[in-house]
Amino acid sequence: MQITPIIGLEVHVELKTKSKMFCGCDASHFHVEPNTHTCPVCLGLPGALPVPNITACEWCIKLGLALGCTINEETFFERKNYFYPDLPKGYQITQLQKPFAVNGKIAIDGHDIRINRAHLEEDTGKSQHVGDTTLLDFNRSGVPLVEIVSEPNIVSPEEAKKYLGKIQQIVRYLGISDADIEKGSMRCEPTVNLQIGDSFTPLVEIKNIASLTGVLDAIQYEVDRQSKQFETDHIEKNATNKTTRGWDADKSVTFLQREKEGSADYRYFPEPDIPPIVFSPDQIDAIRATLPEMPEAKIAKYKALNLSDYDANLLAEDLTFSSIFEKILSNSTNSEFAKFIANLLLGPLKTIGIDIGKINPLYFKNLYDKKADLSSSAIKQLVLESYQTGANPLLLAQKQNLFQVSDTGAIETMAKKVLADNPKAVADYKKNPQSIGFLIGQLMKASGGSANPKLAKEILEKLLK
Amino acid sequence: MEIKDLTINDIRLGLKNKKFTAVGITQEYLARIKKVDPQINAFITVAEEQALAAAKNLDNKISKGEEIGKLAGVPLAVKDLYLTQDIQTTAGSQMLKDYLPQYSSTIYSKLLAQDAIPVGKTNTDCYGFGVSTENSGYFITKNPWDLTRVPGGSSGGSAAAIAADMAVIATGTDTGSSIRQPSAFCSATGLKATYGRNSRYGITAMASSFDCPGPFAKNVFDLAIVESVMAGKDPQDATTSPLPVPDYLNEINNLNLKGLKIGLPKQYFTENTQKEVVDAVKQAAATFAKLGANIIEVSVPDPNIALATYYIIIPSEISANMARYDGIRFGQSVSGTKDLFNYYLETRGKFMEPEMKRRIIIGTYVLSAGYYDAYYLKAAKVRTVVKEAYQQVLKGVDVLFAPVAPTTAWKIGEKVQDPIQMYLADIYTISVNVAGIPSLAVPCGFDNQGLPIGLQIIGNFFEESKLFAIGHKFQQLTDYHLQRPNI
């Protein structure tokens, strides 16, 4: 029977604003002494009141725009009521009725994943369970989060992983989040069930996924588990049998989580402490104008320069990297030059972390213009050295004698000696002209690598006639 | 003149002219509290140490010839919902027994910055949940005019402290009546300001979209001074208004009585109102009519509508605002429960007062799945209707005169069994909170048992100046506010 996974993703992205969502505490919390970035507001002390961070609101709109969403001109916050020790007020300030952004989409290999909404809310504190106690740290309490909810139209674990990777790329392009899953600044909760023939298996929400591959593995596990489960029990989805399962990365299994006491009834209502928020179409356009060129557009542009699909994608992967590429390119439309830069960036320069400020486009142009006189290994070496020292690569080449010898007389002298020293190779050549490679190698060696290989070949062929 | 009759300016001038010292005045007030409060129970905490330290500090300033604040040396009683970093804050609830907050409310800080002397924290119904102080988690405050009666509430402690001359000024909060009604019951003067005029930051929240912190004093002039200190935009409270605060004292004598239009809403003068109350309020209107004001009967929405709206929205907001009281980061908690779920149940079950539980349960009920539209959303829409109706009426008249409460102070224990009767005591004050507009309560008479009666002067948004001017005029023409209980 035909089995189709139905996957929806709820993604939380922590914004890297300087201060928290509703108070002036420092928003950083990774490896920070516990409870040192707290105040009455984020500790939920009596009498404390929230005042929204304007940058977080603008960034949520920016992200909404980048996800192709419609921006609600008028929005407001609401309270979501539930009890948990890391939720100090006993309610989370979030959005239900009027999120900042609705109805977007992300294309994954030509398939549109529809986005239901992107709304702004506050993070909880961190709890750490030790024995029968919980240790609470409220440094993360009140850090701004954007929650991006997809429609359940993701059809495979691979697509889910790509979708998540795409969101990660977009928020990093926008510079609004590190979106680091391992550090928890990006979190993902898939909801999975299967269509088997005309039947649907019960919904399962998966929690505690802490890596990009975890997303893939957990969903794949769940797909397999549900199809086996259905074979034995034939239980179909209904309004009350949704369950929550945790992902155990060590054992690579999902496990049923104990239901929270009492049914979830969040009693949402509009947050009376925060006046509504209205962004005019002009203000939204002004935010739109700050959007950087997004990866899709860059990839298309690079492919128009005749770069391969693979190279174009790699270059566009992150904004810093593609900015460096474009800085060196300096609006040139020469596709040879573009390939030349791409090879260097994706080759020798890929392995070291490069700083755009230290890149001198002129040096790359110089190298490109002289590339006929330099071996490819010399070019690689020069580009690295030039980056590290800031020196002009052509001067370095001169100093190190890296320019290839194109003096026919000098090469001919060396070639004659190579032929005299290698009678067996000469004999081989007579039988098989393809074996000239060995002789070229010997000649290059004799020249200390400085001979122009093309010229060396021509001269050898002439002498061997 | 006795020290207990001094006004804000008397004290300030006396200090400047070295007629007395701040420590001297403070000691006299502390002595009066010691003598009188055991009968009244207005204070949960008497802040002797903090008061004397503040007074000493002020005397130092004076001796060095430094500038002194607008409230220099003025004994201040603070409702115990206001967080005070130097004095324990209980909110009238066992949940916060011995709680010493990490920060102070904006208003308290502003008052101290003007050199007021904090003599103590006053009793209140827990978190403001009540109209009589009978819902305090500590004790019931007695009405200084009749110790067998309630002082009103929830700011009953503050009103009683003013009436019994234990402080010159006090703070309160008015969510449905809690400044005006105790003012009326104790013969104090109190202001429920326009919502958003005074900061709520650092005051335990009852119902966020209703709570209005405000002042008590012995007369309107002093009240205007205190309000001029309290009022204004607070960057920590997003619902405070950025509108500039007028110079209330400059405007307090700018009242043109000729042609002043006073509306009497007919819905406030029904047979459900004690006759002496109706008479006293009408008499107050007549006082102005004699000076050329026009008295006009007007119609406002049925107060029962406002009351129902109020008792849907406020418990909803309360149910969320009370969720933070879980004994984890502050407050009392139980130990030895088998798990977290039972920890919550037992901590909240044990330390919450019954009225706190009652209101949380109503609020949780009306917000729970399936009821939001029928109750909360409906009430929020009716709120618009009530607000617009008051705006409309106030286009035709300058102010409304109305009784603060349908009756004078009742006997302690008389209404505790019936929450609806208790809620109905707010019937004439609640519309103002639903509409968000300001209202001034001033003493306007006594019933035949000698119990005080209060007049409400209701104005449009941010028209506190007009209310002060009318109230001040009234107190120049009458002496109800100067009467003192025998205590």
Next chain:
Amino acid sequence: MSSSTISVDEVRRVAKLARIKLSPTEEELFTKQLGPVVDYFEVLNKIDTSRVKPSFQITELKNIFREDQVLKSFSQSKAISTAPKTSNGFIVTKASIDK
């Protein structure tokens, strides 16, 4: 909205949602008292609100923000000073899962 009483089960459900343990006396009292309070809300049905926008707040303010600036936080000792149980700078409570 026309039911005139609320059952004791309803009161128990709501109390659990609000995390409040009620004594049997309280359960009985609240069950008795809530019905009339909820009935009193019926008066609102007299008002036609079909064309009215709700007032979730009473001010007409909008767009009240703070700039993204870091302000001073509490010291750790101050932050946890009011907590009944602490350990090495953490606030301590019961674990959610009983063992």
